[in-house]
Amino acid sequence: MMEMNMVQAINAGLHQEMGADPDVVVLGEDVGRVGGVFRVTQGLHDAFGEQRVIDTPLNESGILGTAIGMALYGLKPIPEIQFADFIYPGFDQLVSEAAKYRYRSGGEYSVPMVVRTPFGGGIKGGLYHSQSPEALFIHTAGLKVVCPSNPYDAKGLLRASLQDPDPVLFFEPKRVYRAVKMEVPEHAYEVPLSKAAVVREGSDVTVVAWGAMLYEALAAAEQVRGDDGLDVEVIDPRTLWPLDLDTVLESVRKTGRLVIVHEAPRACGFGAELVSLVCENAFVHLEAPPQRVTGFDTPFPYALEDDYLPLAHRIAPALRETARF
């Protein structure tokens, strides 16, 4: 075991997977010699060469489109989109091509690729380096959406995503990249897809949060335990879609209360789907209306990002309100 941050854990995972399988290739802008703007792919170019660690021309649709071709041929490409905010020029390749290839070919073709991309705010990235577009891809049938919140899960989920025969969007919370360190096994291991983690057990309120907001939810849970004696259960879905709904429902049946925290804007965010699913499946167990603490329905701001993000100071009141309803 070694203590690692998320950048190191994903890097170690990439080294391991590329070493084990010659069909795994990495491609994207600046992923080669420089090792990525966040250094997640550092050292891969030296270890595996320029044919498998490919510095591409600057074109997201080209990166994703050629990665689809590689996957159709039988490689396992891992395209990197430098920031999730830059995914839109390649959006059509993801939603119209990667997502639909298996379906439209009756299963004759599939696109087993893992699109890695840093997402989320909290690093003074402003409008174009902070977005959380996960809902767009959850809404697209045929894609899987994964979002690790810690180094251990990141390495294990990356391996599971690579083993998966379908296209996976792998959202890496860049605020967590170097902020969280933990023991990570050196050997290869999988954290299974579509399996949520109960990160903190509790009996009064269920909170569902992912990525960097998980830590805000945990901080708020500590705050209301001290101030109000509330016992909060915190769930990290880890894979957003297909969702491990059972773990969420089991918790809500126990607590009767639900708060969802996400960075993305509220309207049509993944929180809305979670509320719907819980109402459809556990309505009689609810003792309060589910609440969402989210980014606002504005573009992401620069100077006021701490006011935009659903940080602990906004989550704690929602926990109290839900508990007292």
Next chain:
Amino acid sequence: MPRARHLAAVPANQRATDEQERSWLRRRSPSGQSGEHPSPISHALKLRLYRGMLLSRRLDERLMALQRQGRVGFHVGHRGEEAAIIGAAAALREQDWLVPCYREFGALLMRGAPLCTYLDQMFGNAADTGHGRQMPDHFHSRAQRCLSVSAPIGTQIPHAVGLAYAARLKGRDDVALVFFGDGATSSNDFHAALNFAGVWGAPVVLACRNNGYAISLPSSQQTASKGFACKAAAYGVRGVEVDGNDVLAVYEATRDAREAAARGEGPTLLELVTYRLDAHSSSDDPRAYRSDEEVAAAAAREPIGRFKAHLLACGALSEAEDAQLQEAVDAEVRAALEAARAREKPALDTLFEDVYAETPWHLTLAAREAAQTARGGSAHTPEGSAD
């Protein structure tokens, strides 16, 4: 250390557009005269090309008629473009890849796909390997190494570049041939793909069927450049203009491009200059944007009559053999159409398959709901699927 290249290095002197290669139009006279150039192509291959073109033409005629009768939902034909499509497809080897646009069913058939594979897709019936999920003429076939047709324009071009890159990375000499229309050269993905192909030296043949129109817009409203082959130069790719109504010229140009790609000499952009005699699709009326005189003039240069004259002149075919061949093609089309029309619709539960490799819980629930609420008497409700 010199700036390394990914795959096949393409020497600078070979990457520049070469005047000789650009002169296909001049070498292959577009006058409509046939037999004007000696060809090393065997009679057997010529007859194979001719049969492929006849089959395509007959299918176009029958499918358009069936669409008008409401028996086929949609059809995008390639009447007038047979030479561009059949000639290019015939130049591929078995291990090569075909990445179609949506007009190239003739290429799929030339690669050995059974006629029923194509027609089952046209009817979206239970035997369609796409389970009736796509509109007609959105075919695919893994057995023929033919990718799947997508409706957004130009999106398949980067796929071909990725396929080609992957083949070379695996140490194989497979080549990918991708078709697209002149309209697709305006798409982002055309430029992305050309650029990636050039930088990587990927073994890909990019075949632009310049048929004169993108639905209603003439080529002059897609580009201000003189044709499309010249665009290759900006990406360090060979550009070759070909008389796309001369099936032998298309065959030879594609074969040369394929051989160059297989030798590690990188990509070629072929501009196959042809004309779309019919509407864009069964939903289009071209009288709104072009004159009858223009179409009549183009029809005089259409590729099948021209090639037939060549075959008669060089002794590969007699009028009697031609009549026999036409009758055989007609019978084949008739029989296959009858069989495809008779098949049932896909079963309801196929709606939920192949979204993912394994069906997740939310789709299992959806499948159950669909079965329970299936339309009364629906012929395609799977037996025993309702609780």
